[in-house]
Amino acid sequence: MGGHVVVTDIERADADVVAALAALGSATVHEAQGRTGYVGPDIRPIQQGAAIAGSAITVLTAPGDNLMVHVAIEQSRAGDVIVVVPRGDSPYGHIGELMATQMQVCGVRGYVTSAGVRDTTELRRMGFPAWTRHISAEGCVKDTPGSVNVPVVLGAAIVHPGDIVVADDDGVAIVPRADAADVLAAATARAEKEAANRVRYEAGEISMDINRLRPVLADLGVSYIPQAEYDRGGR
Template sequence: MTNVIVTDIARADASTIDALAVHGVATVHEAMGRVGLVGPSVHPVQQGARIAGSAVTVLCWPGDNLMIHAAVEQCRPGDVLVVTTTSPSLDGSFGELFATALTYRGVRGIVTTGGVRDVVDLREMGFAAWAGAQNAQGTVKATAGSVNVPVVVGGAIIRPGDVVVADDDGVLCVPRAEAASALAAAEARVAKEAGAREAYRTGDLSLDRNDLRGVLADLGVQYVSQSEWHDDGR
């Protein structure tokens, strides 16, 4: 494998990225057709953070954070650092010093399959993190990897410049070329849900609003009284 640092990645439109952050992971994920979700292998270190940004990707060797040091230089305002390793590792490769350097550069957070440490400091700084573990185990700086190459994070392939959306529900990758269409779909979903919310406030049933009674009937689900249920011996 060739080890590279790609320096000139393309990024999505900043206003589109910011709007995707407002809608959040669940809404955008559903609007995209339920694709792009990283899954439960990474968890929010804090509560209440909701971000989106352009992915600067990092591929490290297990137990080694050399390439995170190299990646800091490639970060721009509005980015999200995305870190994984060539094989599974939960060592604490990221902490407060990295967060300080990235905050100066306008980075919005980190998503890593590995571990983070200095968690109290990260929370006090307001630096958002999603990680595979919280782990004080340190790392070395000795092995080459790559920056801004495609990486696999949980169930998603994340390419440099893709839009990463992250909140308490998890982490989602929106391919850069699909950011605008994903936003349009999310806005349409929000409008549809607003109508449903108002209907539920006045007593409508989701069974009727979503035409689910026919689905139940097609699946053989029957309505019976309690007495009928017991009389049937079940």
């Protein structure tokens, strides 16, 4: 369908799966789904210590215009994460304290955007987490149409409405809703393996041995030589 739309009846992911992915974190989830879904390093948290996951309410908006973000708040439910993507770079504060207050009262778990936010001190004070490309005091107008709950491209990831957004201090990863159970299983297995390796590291073993990296170095032609041989130009 062309034009500007607001899709009102999206499917959301299973709440237990969402909670479990939040506990595992963005890095583990990204690795577990084949190193995909990470939105990129330029979308960063404004706070530290927040770790969330939720179903995506997606917003496609004009740069410098937050009209459709207001619509997204209207469409949100408890457990959602609002994801805002402008059509072009938008170094404006698309939300601030007042819009965050509405989202928080609705039960929205957080806000992720490739645009900007403002009132960051207030957002941290009220405990409403946000991940953003820009922090800007400059606000938005409300006079350009856009769409809510349509596919958007957030940094390096495609986000469909209802996909799971996993966000923490390391960044943001997107899990397709249809793949959520499989990704959870893979991420859980990865976390269990890391926990077992942590015990071995704490006992004094090193990753060169645990991960069998010495044959990899040899195959790549990396050699170990004494300093004197290196000084003589030896290889």
